[in-house]
Amino acid sequence: MARTIGSQGPKTMEAIRKAGLRLIFEHGYAAMSLRQLAAEVGIQSGSLYNHISTKQELLFVLVRDHINELLRQLDRALDGKQRPADKLRAFVAFHVSYHMTRKREVFIANSELRSLEPKNYEEIVALRGAYEQRLAEILGQGVAEGEFEVVDIQVATFAILALLTGLTTWYRPGGRLTKEAIVAAHEKLVLSGVTPGAKPDQARVLRTPSPDVRARGGPERR
Structure with missing residues (x-):
């Protein structure tokens, strides 16, 4: 990934937050590494410390x-x-x-x-x-x-x-x-x-519509 433009400013910090949020959600805090985070954002691992001191x-x-x-x-x-x-x-x-x-x-x-x-x-x-x-x-x-x-x-x-x-x-x-x-x-x-x-x-009961009626929002059946 290309280096993030403006890596010393708010733009990169926002990119770090978004990437961190996604990586922690998908892999868990313990499994996510700062090296992985830096690669996701597009900066060198050492550059992360310009924005955050630790993963914690x-x-x-x-x-x-x-x-x-x-x-x-x-x-x-x-x-x-x-x-x-x-x-x-x-x-x-x-x-x-x-x-x-x-x-x-x-x-x-x-x-x-x-x-x-x-x-x-x-x-x-x-x-x-x-x-x-x-x-x-x-x-x-x-x-x-x-x-x-x-x-x-x-x-x-x-x-x-x-x-x-x-x-x-x-x-x-x-x-x-x-x-x-x-x-x-x-x-x-x-x-x-x-x-x-x-x-x-x-209480008013919300009845399930017939199969040919498409609505929006609700539990995903698996």
Whole structure:
């Protein structure tokens, strides 16, 4: 690969980040080498040290920036929302939409957490905790105002996040449902799960279309 133009500047750092993200996603943090990364970017191995000091630093920066962006965009999505139900709906819509397009970042942030050194691990866990706290506060407000019925805020927070993030394991563009339909389905699941007196039979069922009808979005069958 030809040497990257402007290898001392932001352009190369961005190329390193993108290549690192792809290589860690495809091969795992432990298996990826800096020599492999340099070859992918198109620079000499020694030139990497003009941008990152270690492979650990690269992993930390990728995960940290991902969660910071997650927090920034979430706060923007929640801005102006007052009622707990509106906040929760906005949280779900944002989380699902964001995770549809950030599969690599999400996978690395979850699967490679164990690869972080103690100091970096603690910082990332604190950032993740800040994101979880946003949801916990929404649920807590809903309970306090009588809009939600939740047995345990922490358990509900972790359960909802697991449900919403789970779509990264099955979502593929071009499947049966549109993105909007997938978001709506998750909103229904979460809101009905915390709304007092909600009955499962009240939920609208999305029926599978006949084979000759092509829709978009949804699980990829294998």
